């Protein structure tokens with residue numbers, strides 16, 4: 001093995017994320033001096049079956065840094081940085097738990113990403129190219145979260161994300177141009193209606209106006225689309241993240257000032273999909289209700305019902321969802337499972353079953369744009385990475401713009 005591929009050192013660093021919390025960055029350096037990093041993002045509305053991060057009592061991640069500097073560093077020394085599968089499986093073995101709680105999913109995913117990026121750099125190729133080879137040739141459709149509610153905002157909206165989906169464009173840059181114009185129109189609408197102070201942003205860069213009802217939010221976003229002249233090109237989506245407003249004791253969803261039974265929620269979603277051009281609906285039910293997902297999907301066959309907290313990027317739960325025909329879409333989040341290799345296993349299983357894939361950020365992010373390359377490398381159908389604003393989100397969109405320009409990749413079609 002040439003020195004440029006031999007891992008010499010893995011080091012952790014405590015850094016800051018977009019919410020002002022600490023997170024961990026992992027650096028991989030090879031004997032030949034090639035070096036790159038990977039950052040662990042952090043969720044707020046986490047699935048209960050996600051891999052867990054190491055976090056100190058004071059909110060820091062020094063324990064995760066120690067995990068990288070000692071255990072992971074010693075285990076990975078002298079390995080070939082291109083052996084992603086072997087390296088990830090070694091970390092899984094070293095951790096030895098079901099939920100990555102010993103080494104920490106944050107220590108593991110930051111290292112796993114750093115390994116992939118360093119390998120690509122050592123080979124002198126683009127990261128997406130390293131992941132996908134010549135099969136990578138498309139830019140995914142973005143699901144842009146331009147209005148925030150739920151745990152990501154200070155308003156009373158229970159639905160977490162109101163997404164715009166630019167499907168009717170022939171290039172990604174045109175799609176982004178239209179999306180930013182809608183985002184600005186939305187801000188102006190809010191300024192006029194509530195006052196400029198209410199254009200403050202939620203965790204993912206979307207506006208968070210003082211609304212409390214789902215329909216009011218959909219009306220506002222749809223008006224912004226129409227006022228910008230894009231009602232033929234842009235569709236709507238929502239991430240309900242409904243486990244966060246599900247009351248398990250009463251078996252009801254507490255939304256829009258009402259308490260709805262799971263069956264009433266089916267009617268609620270159906271009516272919204274009849275009234276608005278909704279293409280995408282994520283986590284409409286609690287993360288344990290595979291059955292209700294399946295019933296909604298069969299009633300709304302044209303809508304991409306998608307599992308995020310339902311699957312937590314874990315093939316064990318996706319297999320159940322496939323058996324029960326619960327969804328036609330999956331969210332793919334690297335840190336929900338903890339390694340790049342397991343993330344690819346999950347992605348492949350979804351693809352083999354013709355399930356639409358959405359490579360996703362977390363609400364707590366950094367400027368690391370690895371997921372943009374991952375989405376292109378895998379030819380993912382969609383990417384979900386927040387509003388077209390704020391550095392931790394724009395770093396992903398800007399990387400996609402760069403790839404489109406440089407390689408003349410085609411924009412994906414639904």
Ligand SMILES: C=C(OP(=O)(O)O)C(=O)O
Pocket residue numbers: 042043044045046047239241308331360361362363364
């Ligand atoms: C990105 C999301 O939020 P979080 O990172 O808080 O889980 C989501 O629920 O899709």
Ligand SMILES: [Mg+2]
Pocket residue numbers: 239241282283308309331
């Ligand atoms: Mg979600």
